[in-house]
Each structure stands twice: as C-alpha cells, then as structure tokens.
Amino acid sequence: MISIEHVSRRFGDGPDAVVALDDVSIEVPRGSIFGVVGQSGAGKSTLLRTVNALERPDSGRVVVDGVDVTSLRGKALLKERHKIGMVFQHFNLVGNRTVVQNVEFALEAVGTPRAQRRPKALEMLELVGLAHRADDRPGQLSGGQRQRVGIARALASGPDVLLSDEATSALDPETTRSILELIQRLSRELGLTVLLITHEMDVVKRICDAAALMETGRVIEQGSLDELIRTPGSKVAAELFPVGEAHYIPNHRIIDVTYTGLSADRPVIAQLSRDLGLEVSILGAALETIRGHQAGRTRLAVPGDASVALKVIDTLTAQGVTAWEVNGREVTA
Numbered sequence: 505m506i507s508i509e510h511v512s513r514r515f516g517d518g519p520d521a522v523v524a525l526d527d528v529s530i531e532v533p534r535g536s537i538f539g540v541v542g543q544s545g546a547g548k549s550t551l552l553r554t555v556n557a558l559e560r561p562d563s564g565r566v567v568v569d570g571v572d573v574t575s576l577r578g579k580a581l582l583k584e585r586h587k588i589g590m591v592f593q594h595f596n597l598v599g600n601r602t603v604v605q606n607v608e609f610a611l612e613a614v615g616t617p618r619a620q621r622r623p624k625a626l627e628m629l630e631l632v633g634l635a636h637r638a639d640d641r642p643g644q645l646s647g648g649q650r651q652r653v654g655i656a657r658a659l660a661s662g663p664d665v666l667l668s669d670e671a672t673s674a675l676d677p678e679t680t681r682s683i684l685e686l687i688q689r690l691s692r693e694l695g696l697t698v699l700l701i702t703h704e705m706d707v708v709k710r711i712c713d714a715a716a717l718m719e720t721g722r723v724i725e726q727g728s729l730d731e732l733i734r735t736p737g738s739k740v741a742a743e744l745f746p747v748g749e750a751h752y753i754p755n756h757r758i759i760d761v762t763y764t765g766l767s768a769d770r771p772v773i774a775q776l777s778r779d780l781g782l783e784v785s786i787l788g789a790a791l792e793t794i795r796g797h798q799a800g801r802t803r804l805a806v807p808g809d810a811s812v813a814l815k816v817i818d819t820l821t822a823q824g825v826t827a828w829e830v831n832g833r834e835v836t837a
C-alpha cells in the first residue's frame with residue numbers, strides 16, 4: 505500500500521517560487537492500480553519522485569507498505585528503494601549491453617550473488633515474454649519490447665510497488681494496449697501495487713482501479729473510476745465520456761445520465777420517454793468499456809422547467825442509473 509499524506513513541495517523562493525505539490529493526499533491499496541492524470545506541470549513527476557524518495561517533501565510524508573520513506577536516509581533508503589520498481593517513458597536501457605545484461609544490472613544493484621543473476625534475469629524476461637531476445641541489444645527491439653525489458657528490470661529486485669512514469673507515452677496505441685495488459689497481469693499475479701502517471705485518459709480507462717486528477721500541484725478529484733463516473737461535474741468523467749458542450753436550449757433542461765455495469769444494457773431513455781410522455785432529445789452519448797465493464801454517459805434535453813427535470817432525474821434514479829442536471833451554456837450566434 506502507498507499512502508501519500510498531506511505532501512507539499514515548493515521549488516524556489518519569493519515571487520518565482522513554484523508550488524509543485526500542495527497538500528496532496530492519495531491512498532493506493534495493496535494490489536491495486538492507481539492513475540494520476542493532469543496537464544504538463546501539474547506536479548505528477550514530482551509526486552512520483554516523492555514516493556521513491558528521490559524528492560523530499562517540505563511537509564507531509566509517504567508511507568510505502570508501512571515504512572515512512574520520507575524519513576529514511578543512507579542504506580535504509582537504498583534498501584527501501586529496492587522494494588519500489590520504476591518504469592520510464594524512454595525505457596532508460598543501456599544500449600551497449602544485451603537485454604539480459606540490462607536486467608542483470610538491476611540484480612547486481614540489490615546485491616544478488618553473481619551466479620544467481622542470469623537465471624533470475626531470464627526468469628524475469630520470461631515473465632514479460634522476451635526470454636528469446638535475451639542476447640539481443642535494446643537497439644534491435646521495438647519500443648514495446650524495450651518497455652517489456654524495462655518492466656523486467658523494474659521487477660527484478662522483487663518489488664511490492666511499481667511506479668510508472670508515462671510508460672506508454674512513447675508507444676503506438678496497439679503496443680500501449682499490450683504493455684497495459686502486461687502491467688495489469690503482473691499486478692494481479694504478483695500482488696503489485698501500481699502508481700502510474702499519465703496524460704492519457706485511455707490508460708486510466710483500461711487498467712486503473714482509481715484515479716486522481718492534478719492541477720497546479722493540487723489533487724482536484726480522486727476516487728474509484730465508478731465513483732468518478734457517477735460524480736456530477738467530474739472532469740475525469742467528462743474526459744472519459746466526451747459528450748460535448750452543454751449548450752443552452754430554450755425551454756429545455758439538460759440532463760446527464762451515467763450508466764455503469766448492468767444498467768448500460770437497459771433501454772432507460774426509451775422507457776423514460778414512454779413513462780413521462782416526454783420528447784427527449786439525445787444531445788450526445790459516449791459508451792466505453794471501463795475495466796471490462798460497459799459504462800456510458802448520455803446527455804439529454806427534455807422540454808420543460810425545473811420540476812420536469814426533477815421528475816426525470818427521479819424516474820432515472822429509480823431505474824438504478826445516475827442522473828443530474830447540467831447548467832447549459834448559452835450559445836450566441
């Protein structure tokens with residue numbers, strides 16, 4: 505488990521100071537995958553570096569599997585770092601060494617006896633499906649294969665926690681999918697706790713159990729994906745389900761309806777029109793498979809006033825879906 509508790513970090517002083525982390529608290533349960541998203545400069549990398557103690561917070565602390573990493577120094581810190589694997593966007597492999605030697609380096613760093621290094625490194629490569637390329641050099645591999653080596657190296661010391669810094673950002677969509685599937689499989693098989701930072705919502709959608717959105721050093725939203733999807737006004741949900749702008753339509757109310765799990769298969773909108781005798785217009789809809797389950801959002805316009813909107817929301821809620829009114833934005837021609 506990773507527990508980030510009220511962590512703040514500022515760079516510089518005076519008017520030029522940058523608050524990279526501002527009272528950030530995040531909890532990642534053991535064995536789960538947590539995604540941190542946000543624009544460039546939001547503080548994501550600083551947060552990740554704080555978790556493996558490459559960066560020290562000005563205040564707050566980070567506890568990894570019961571150990572306060574922020575208070576560690578010297579040998580104790582090095583030892584703790586071995587329990588934290590790290591995967592990088594640009595793989596960070598040594599070009600003039602073979603694939604297996606790259607993994608062996610990680611084992612050497614944690615003091616694995618020489619005789620045990622090669623068999624262990626090959627075992628790691630087997631885990632990521634690359635044992636047959638052990639004697640190639642990284643330059644002979646595709647980007648996806650290089651990242652598999654990066655993952656094998658990160659896992660060589662037997663960590664409980666894997667930190668991923670934009671691990672798929674340099675990869676094409678198909679390779680991204682296979683790397684995400686690998687991370688997910690390893691998390692399940694090895695009980696790894698994964699904290700990943702990304703600017704791609706697709707990554708969150710595919711493998712994360714929960715996510716946080718950061719803006720200028722602060723966490724402005726966080727929760728399980730299900731919670732976020734059902735939260736009115738959630739920016740994460742809006743990016744996962746792009747249904748467009750909520751434009752104001754005279755004499756209509758705009759309502760967002762969110763479906764998760766079983767409700768995604770039911771014709772709730774058709775039933776709504778029938779039950780209330782309303783001419784419901786669909787302004788936008790997005791359906792996604794989130795962690796293997798269908799989920800979706802539909803933006804509706806219903807004719808009438810606030811009392812009609814309430815009735816619609818009540819009717820939808822009674823059917824087990826989440827619905828709320830959206831304030832329409834007036835469109836001027």
Ligand SMILES: Nc1ncnc2c1ncn2[C@@H]1O[C@H](COP(=O)(O)OP(=O)(O)OP(=O)(O)O)[C@@H](O)[C@H]1O
Pocket residue numbers: 515516522523524542543544545546547548549550551
């Ligand atoms: N060592 C440093 N010295 C000064 N400022 C820093 C340092 N590291 C980060 N910052 C600043 O802190 C803020 C957060 O940076 P950080 O790299 O954590 O953001 P990020 O969300 O990871 O962005 P990106 O996606 O571009 O990597 C930025 O304004 C950055 O310029």
